[in-house]
Amino acid sequence: MISAKKHNKSQKRFSLNKVFTSAFSVLFLIFLSLTISVYYQLNTFRAALESSLLDSIPTIISFDSIANRSERLVFYTEKLSTADSHPALRIANKKIQSELNQIEEQLRAAKLDEVVLKEYEAIKFELDELDDLVTLRLETNQKASDVERKLYALFDEAKALSATISKATGTSSSSWFEEFSQLTIMSANLMSADKLNQIRKSSQKIRNKYAYIQTIQPAYLGERLSTLNADFQDIVLGEQGLINLRVKQLRIKGRTTGRGNFTEKLVSDFARALNFKSAVINKKILANAQNEKETIDLQIRLLGFFVFICIVLFGFIAWQLRQRVIVRLIGLNNYVSQFDRKFLNTKLKDEISDIALTFDSYVDTIEQQKKELSQLAMQDGLTKIANRRAFDKLFLNTFDLAKRNKQALSILLIDVDFFKMYNDEYGHIKGDEALIAVATTLKQSLKREVDLIARYGGEEFVCLLPNCDHEGACKVAEDLRLAIETLKEPHKSSSVAEHITISIGGATIRNTEVSSISPQFMLKEADIALYRVKSKGRNAVQVSRL
Numbered sequence: 001m002i003s004a005k006k007h008n009k010s011q012k013r014f015s016l017n018k019v020f021t022s023a024f025s026v027l028f029l030i031f032l033s034l035t036i037s038v039y040y041q042l043n044t045f046r047a048a049l050e051s052s053l054l055d056s057i058p059t060i061i062s063f064d065s066i067a068n069r070s071e072r073l074v075f076y077t078e079k080l081s082t083a084d085s086h087p088a089l090r091i092a093n094k095k096i097q098s099e100l101n102q103i104e105e106q107l108r109a110a111k112l113d114e115v116v117l118k119e120y121e122a123i124k125f126e127l128d129e130l131d132d133l134v135t136l137r138l139e140t141n142q143k144a145s146d147v148e149r150k151l152y153a154l155f156d157e158a159k160a161l162s163a164t165i166s167k168a169t170g171t172s173s174s175s176w177f178e179e180f181s182q183l184t185i186m187s188a189n190l191m192s193a194d195k196l197n198q199i200r201k202s203s204q205k206i207r208n209k210y211a212y213i214q215t216i217q218p219a220y221l222g223e224r225l226s227t228l229n230a231d232f233q234d235i236v237l238g239e240q241g242l243i244n245l246r247v248k249q250l251r252i253k254g255r256t257t258g259r260g261n262f263t264e265k266l267v268s269d270f271a272r273a274l275n276f277k278s279a280v281i282n283k284k285i286l287a288n289a290q291n292e293k294e295t296i297d298l299q300i301r302l303l304g305f306f307v308f309i310c311i312v313l314f315g316f317i318a319w320q321l322r323q324r325v326i327v328r329l330i331g332l333n334n335y336v337s338q339f340d341r342k343f344l345n346t347k348l349k350d351e352i353s354d355i356a357l358t359f360d361s362y363v364d365t366i367e368q369q370k371k372e373l374s375q376l377a378m379q380d381g382l383t384k385i386a387n388r389r390a391f392d393k394l395f396l397n398t399f400d401l402a403k404r405n406k407q408a409l410s411i412l413l414i415d416v417d418f419f420k421m422y423n424d425e426y427g428h429i430k431g432d433e434a435l436i437a438v439a440t441t442l443k444q445s446l447k448r449e450v451d452l453i454a455r456y457g458g459e460e461f462v463c464l465l466p467n468c469d470h471e472g473a474c475k476v477a478e479d480l481r482l483a484i485e486t487l488k489e490p491h492k493s494s495s496v497a498e499h500i501t502i503s504i505g506g507a508t509i510r511n512t513e514v515s516s517i518s519p520q521f522m523l524k525e526a527d528i529a530l531y532r533v534k535s536k537g538r539n540a541v542q543v544s545r546l
Ligand SMILES: Nc1nc2c(ncn2[C@@H]2O[C@H](COP(=O)(O)OP(=O)(O)OP(=O)(O)O)[C@@H](O)[C@H]2O)c(=O)[nH]1
Pocket: 382, 415, 416, 417, 418, 419, 420, 421, 423, 427, 428, 429, 430, 431, 432, 435, 457, 458, 459, 534
């Protein structure tokens, strides 16, 4: 079984599985935190936008709208307080009511705080009060006008009475009527007096004049005059007389003006308060937007930083992938395809190194097996010495070398004598053992490293003796023959000896003649020599010189 070579124990192991799992986990976590951060930021941004769009901006718009309506309300309040007729009052009231309705609707929609609502209620109350005052003023005005008319009617009556006096007395005018005319003018002038003090002074003068007139009135007018006086008393000096009405008029006017100004101020304040609130919300929105902008800026910078880190990490992982996996796999492929150890890289302790080491073991094993196979291919299966193929190959190479170097070369053909009989006598198994013994002895008998003994076929062996001349070849042949004889392997059926013997026929080429002789020829000559030895009785050697 093939086992991978072990890593150096001091080297820390980095499993590729762990490396890539950790790297991708880190990237995944960064990606996840990026996603969460972006999601959180977008949500915050959405909430801020929602708060601005759905809450603050509509509130500002409704505040502005209420403030605008309030400013219009100021205008109509002025119209109301200065209304000098009932139609004008009705128009002003209608406009005010319309504005109030709109304001109330918007106030409800804007969900404003209690203070604003109370202010609004106060405005409504003041407007009602103002309306009452203006109505009262118009009624008083009407009464004053009626009384004024009555005054002029009374004057006409006095005038007619004066004419009657003139007719009766024969004079063109009476001093009474003159005084009465002045009294009427003084009374009529009350209508143009716009100060209470003036009215008080005038009323005193009127009373004095009225008292004086009574002292100068003609006695013969009798009852007619007393009615006139009583009417004057009612029209000017009475409870509902012109003086009291004018005082009331001025007082109501003062109150109306005061209330009107107060209400206008109240409405203006209300509008200002709304404008202020709107400005505050506006400021808040701007502050929020600024905060959001700063947060988003920070997030963008953070995002950029994270993206940068991600790119660096991706680059690092890609580089690691290339260095740790791709480059090493290419190296491994080169190693496997070219069997060149320079491509073998097992520095890192991981799965690829494991594979590389396993391949390395396979390569070792294959090379070992190749060696063994090539050895087996050149070895004789029975005797374990070189076989004929090995001999043929080496013989041709040695022959070429000898030819080139002009060296002597010898070969010996060795044949075990009467081996057929040996087999017949002892059986094939014994025969095999005998051949093994002969081969081993022959091999051990050779002294030079370069000499080769091979099994040529059957019970025949061949010996290759490079750079060996005729004399040397004869000596080696004789040594071999002697070694087998010394073996004393019993061979009863042999007619040469009682033990196994060999016959050797050889051939030697001299250095000068090498070029004209072929390896086949040399073998043939050795075979002829062997034949001769056999013919002469065996257990002998003969080497031909070529
Ligand atoms: N046991 C055994 N016998 C073999 C082997 N190879 C060849 N032989 C036998 O060797 C014998 C050779 O016989 P022959 O060629 O007649 O030669 P010989 O009997 O030695 O006679 P000479 O060569 O004339 O002395 C044959 O009987 C072969 O069967 C082998 O590997 N094992």
